[in-house]
Amino acid sequence: MVWNVYFEIAALMISVVLMLSDLWKKHLPFRSWNYFAWLLSLQIICCIFDIISCGMAIRPARYSIRIHYLINIIYYISYIMEIWSFAIFTIAMTGKSKSIRRTTWFVIALPYLVSFISVLITPFTHMFFYIDSEGVYHRGWAYYYTWLTFLAFYILLPLAYAWFYKVHMAPYRMMYTIGFWALSLTGMLLQGFIFTDVLLEGIFNTAAILIIYLNIQNPSQFTDADTGLYNQWALGEVIDEKLEYGDPIDISVIGIENFPVLESIYGRRKLMRVLHSIADEITEQVKGVNLFYMHRGRFALLFNKNTNHKQIEHAIRRRFEMPWGEEDGKVTFKIHITHLDEDVPKMSIREIFDSLEEGLRNAEMKDNEVTEIISAQRIEEIRDGIKVEHAVSKAIRERRIRVAFQPIYSTKKERIISVEALARLVDDELGIIEPDVFIPIAEKNGTIGFIGSQVFEQVCSFIRERDMEDLGVRFIEVNLSPIQCKSGELVSDLFNLMDRYEIDPRQINFEITESAMTDGKILNEMMNKIIQRGSTFSLDDYGTGYSNLVELLDLPFKIVKIDKSLVWSYFNGTSDVLPDIIKTFSIRGYEIVAEGVETHNMAEKLRDMGCDYLQGFYFSKALPADQLVSYVYNNRRLRIMEEMRL
Known part of the structure; x- marks a missing residue:
């Protein structure tokens, strides 16, 4: 049988371009971003081996039966892993995958493991496919049953999970999640039952991945246009995921004193150019740190594990003692720093941002070169204030004042x-x-x-x-x-x-x-x-x-x-x-x-x-x-x- 591979070739080219673009851009430390990179890699592998297997099918006698089996097994395994990655990516986007217990994960992974093993042993069982003595590919006796069960499970499960936790997902994410699953399923049905000689799954899956890339994984929505750094929204997303998974959060905020006044003196355009150069230099010189631009001349440094924040803060202070900018318009800034240590218990983004805001105000009032350390007691006080705020809102809503x-x-x-x-x-x-x-x-x-x-x-x-x-x-x-x-x-x-x-x-x-x-x-x-x-x-x-x-x-x-x-x-x-x-x-x-x-x-x-x-x-x-x-x-x-x- 001869298949039309033109759509698959187009899918491969688009996927490679997306991969290169994704590698070129900076990555936030999200689990979902790592899953996306893995998903894109699997899509490229699927397209390559699907095209190779179809090319071999034109003159099957040229290749040994073992080669036919090997190429098709690699294709099916990569495709199974791609669907599995789609499912895990969807679950990860809810931010609630941490709540899944190990026994539940085993149940979720069971169809994947069964399908994986079934593909590996298919040369002996002919479950998925078999190659006859002339090298011709045929679908196996359990192809439709196994494949439909596998696909139904890994399409319905993540969608149900996303729907259950929809309050934790932005509405646009929920919409695009349904969209890319709908596209992927459409490609499977068209190729499996209508256009059986045309490879359509690849192009539909690539379109689904393109939706993810442009609307969910698109770094531009997390990027500050003036500095090129990730913005406060991105910082909130990273902190939210760290809180969900119990990862340590070690963060400092650098604030430029009297930033609104400096804007009026030097002009916003010039000041933003200077901030861009500050961002470039800190990013290049400081390792073990994710740098974010919050607002009004404030930078956040999210430290990786085992990074010495004191040394980095000291180096940044020394650098800010010197002017920034070009020779014809150098600007000198006075900065203040506050730090929230990873050992301080944290429960919400709100209390973290509020404590950093207050810590920076305290540092400005003290007006010295000592980093303002946020204590666990102060976090607890802020947490109590947030509880009171919620109580006030509830009382107003229920008219209980x-x-x-x-x-x-x-x-x-x-x-x-x-x-x-x-x-x-x-x-x-x-x-x-x-x-x-x-x-x-x-x-x-x-x-x-x-x-x-x-x-x-x-x-x-x-x-x-x-x-x-x-x-x-x-x-x-x-x-x-x-x-x-x-x-x-x-x-x-x-x-x-x-x-x-x-x-x-x-x-x-x-x-x-x-x-x-x-x-x-x-x-x-x-x-x-x-x-x-x-x-x-x-x-x-x-x-x-x-x-x-x-x-x-x-x-x-x-x-x-x-x-x-x-x-x-x-x-x-x-x-x-x-x-x-x-x-x-x-x-x-x-x-x-x-x-x-x-x-x-x-x-x-x-x-x-x-x-x-x-x-x-x-x-x-x-x-x-x-x-x-x-x-x-x-x-x-x-x-x-x-x-x-x-």
């Missing part, structure tokens, strides 16, 4: 006349999470607006469901974060909630900290819009920021709340400015709230200084809504009983 109300005492009326609404978070795993912990995290990741919205809605619900006049509560104080104050939709969102719950805006007093005053004009406009509806504003936590007093006086605050740190520093004798601060604001018509009141003596002295309101544990901690109502009524009853005794 709760509100507690802390009473505020009027020194003139001698009773509770307002309360402050405070966010509270209880997580199923972490338990009670203090506001001092989760509020800064929510402000950092931008979820504080969602927390503020849920808190304000619960405040509106509280006001609608209770008789505020009977409680004797004039208004409820609600905190607005600096992030919320920058939102152009804040005013409409607040008004919509007040309208929905049909509450009087005069029953709301909003609190804003000094840190929200970065743009006084925008803040002033926002405050005046809300004041026009009847609500008022307090300056919260005065004394913790660095605002100019003139700027404060320009904003329409009604109340100034003095932070507990100022109150405590006065009563423990470390500062005596508190009376002057109270006097300064009082003579300008502001009402004064002192926070952090914990004793009767503090309450008496603060009242004598001129504070209008007092807030702190001396009166009450923050209480859930029902407990607050009971507290207010009990407080009123006790006061009436005291008046009756008098």
Whole structure:
């Protein structure tokens, strides 16, 4: 039988070009990249021996039967190994091959081993094929059964595995995985059942490999265009695989000081040329390291096993003492280095990147030539912060942010006349999470607006469901974060909630900290819009920021709340400015709230200084809504009983 080999020759030529291109480009230390190189090699071997065997079939009598068997056995073994490599490559792309137990691997490999052995013994059994006395090739008695079982197993298994772990694969990878298996299967079916005299499997397999190369293994998506190095995405992929397989991670980050300023001075184009030369020199001179360009003048060095990072860091420091660039435009950089040792336990990419970012900031603040070492304790703290962040996101998603109300005492009326609404978070795993912990995290990741919205809605619900006049509560104080104050939709969102719950805006007093005053004009406009509806504003936590007093006086605050740190520093004798601060604001018509009141003596002295309101544990901690109502009524009853005794 004579086969048409033109498609197979084309497949061989394309595969060789892909191999040369793959060898020329840099490789990331991915297991899947190693599998791909092996897969491409097997495809070339398959094409070569398929073409040779077909050429021998034209004049079979010229060659001995042993040669016929040898060439065909090599072809079938390489083809079996290629399909096996396809399957392993697919499993490796999920990043979850580490989770497969040894017994499961044995089951996965069993059809491959059976087929491999069957091909080797086929000269005696004629299972796959046989060569007659004239040297003519014939398919064996078990060819279709064995081949279809083998192919079905190694096509369905990796696809099922990829589908099961699809959440761990990028959507485009899943799509291309299905695509290259569909192409490969199409080639098998066409050659096996329709065009039996045309070699189509090779060209279809090559097309499938081309899909992998261009869309999955393509190094350009992992490469930084300016420096030619692999980028932060590539670094994340490498670290993710190392974490999955339990491989050691020994990494340093080099940061160029004041990089944005240098960009504005020298221009981005020139600076990027210099960075490219830095990348080339470090790559050429430093061995045992994978170099990545992260962003904003930061390089990551991922050290191979048994590489001395201290020597490399020292050499890089010495090199950066000299200028970089061409003679007509040399640039000198000051660098800082942080290092995360392989012995420090690591659990996620996020904690690694966060710790490196923080380590570099610390190195810049210390401003010395000592590498900032990231400790296991700091990694644990960052890990705890990530857990809190997840808990916050979960609570927001499930609307589990709760509100507690802390009473505020009027020194003139001698009773509770307002309360402050405070966010509270209880997580199923972490338990009670203090506001001092989760509020800064929510402000950092931008979820504080969602927390503020849920808190304000619960405040509106509280006001609608209770008789505020009977409680004797004039208004409820609600905190607005600096992030919320920058939102152009804040005013409409607040008004919509007040309208929905049909509450009087005069029953709301909003609190804003000094840190929200970065743009006084925008803040002033926002405050005046809300004041026009009847609500008022307090300056919260005065004394913790660095605002100019003139700027404060320009904003329409009604109340100034003095932070507990100022109150405590006065009563423990470390500062005596508190009376002057109270006097300064009082003579300008502001009402004064002192926070952090914990004793009767503090309450008496603060009242004598001129504070209008007092807030702190001396009166009450923050209480859930029902407990607050009971507290207010009990407080009123006790006061009436005291008046009756008098």
